[in-house]
Amino acid sequence: MSEQEMKRTDELYNAFKEHFSKGSCYKCGSSLKAFSSKKPCIHWFLRPKDFKKKHFKSLFGLYGYFQMEAFARWVANQDDPVTNINDLDMEKSEKKIIETTIKYKHIEWSFSCSNSDIEGHVNSQQGNFPHFHFQMRLDNKPFINYKDFHIPLKDEDIWKLAMINQTEIPIEHHFRYGEGMQSALSDDTLEFLIDNSEKAENESEATYKFNTIVTAKQGQTISGDDIADLIEESKRTGTPFAKLAHRLVANVQTIVKAGDAVPELAKRTSTKKNK
Ligand SMILES: [Zn+2]
Ligand SMILES: [Zn+2]
Structure with missing residues (x-):
């Protein structure tokens, strides 16, 4: 991330945080609970009343993979930083480039993308273009399933994913302000964690x-x-x-x-x- 990009992300994040704390959307300015099928917006991720599965398609092209996941991560980190985001390399299937599950209160979003998704499923009528898959659950019940949509990757997604997916030039990608368990469990933080953690009262609350x-x-x-x-x-x-x-x-x-x-x-x- 260049310094300029970082500054831009800082500005966006600050705007997001401020709006979010007041229950409004930093993108469209309306309430996070507001829904109008004519005004597609990323805050639909929070499932405003009347938002149905069929509407999800209206977000395609407006937001790509990195934008959607960044939003979900920012939201999740307003509640319980890091713990709500499972992006652990050790749990990810080898075939997947992306596999992330993010939780916020009763909502759970998951992103998934394999090489065959990036290439497009060649012999298939649907999804023969670069895409990723998305799942959304509400109270652990399916709302959007992975197989429901082939969400187009934007050009910038394809480029970034290609960078992440190669080993020749070492680059590290992370979601600014959207850090998850992977960054929390990196080698240089382990000692800190052991020294500074307290025992959770209940094992189900342990990060x-x-x-x-x-x-x-x-x-x-x-x-x-x-x-x-x-x-x-x-x-x-x-x-x-x-x-x-x-x-x-x-x-x-x-x-x-x-x-x-x-x-x-x-x-x-x-x-x-x-x-
Ligand atoms: Zn909005
Ligand atoms: Zn696919």
């Missing part, structure tokens, strides 16, 4: 899950009582065991994963029908 493996150093043993003491302390104080474990004279390795509060990636089943 991260720490799996700590304690093994004895060569020629030594670990006392089970010491471990039990630390587990007890963790329960009592809310300090994650992963952090306390470093007090043990032992090898301690912690693997950080997305916790139960992070939405599950909504997978696209790869039957012919779904294309």
Whole structure:
């Protein structure tokens, strides 16, 4: 992202945030709850009353993949930053270029794009152009399914995706102000997370899950009582065991994963029908 682009994104985001906090749309200026089929707008993602699946098509061409996903990410991060966005590489299918699930209150959006979507499904009547797929659920119930639409990629999408999809020139793409679990779980943040996390009262509210493996150093043993003491302390104080474990004279390795509060990636089943 160039400095100019960053500045532009900052301005847009600030406008978005300010409008959003008042319940209005930074794009069209109307209430986030307002719907008019004649005025297609990205705030339809919030499912204003009367917005139906058939209207979704009106957004095609107006917004491309990056614009739609950026909006969903910004919205999600107004509620519970990072946790609401599952964009984890380790959970993504290898065949997919894009696979993201984003949650905001009772709404869940998922984006999916494979190489065959970018190329267009050649022998198919529908979708024989560069596109991506989109799913929207309300209260966990289907509203828009992946197979319902082939959403055209814009030229800028195709170009950006080609950049992300190559390895010769190292580039890093991230959604400014729309960071998700992938950036939270990057290597340089792990230590910070372990040091600064508190135990969630309820596992379903946990953003991260720490799996700590304690093994004895060569020629030594670990006392089970010491471990039990630390587990007890963790329960009592809310300090994650992963952090306390470093007090043990032992090898301690912690693997950080997305916790139960992070939405599950909504997978696209790869039957012919779904294309
Ligand atoms: Zn709007
Ligand atoms: Zn497709």
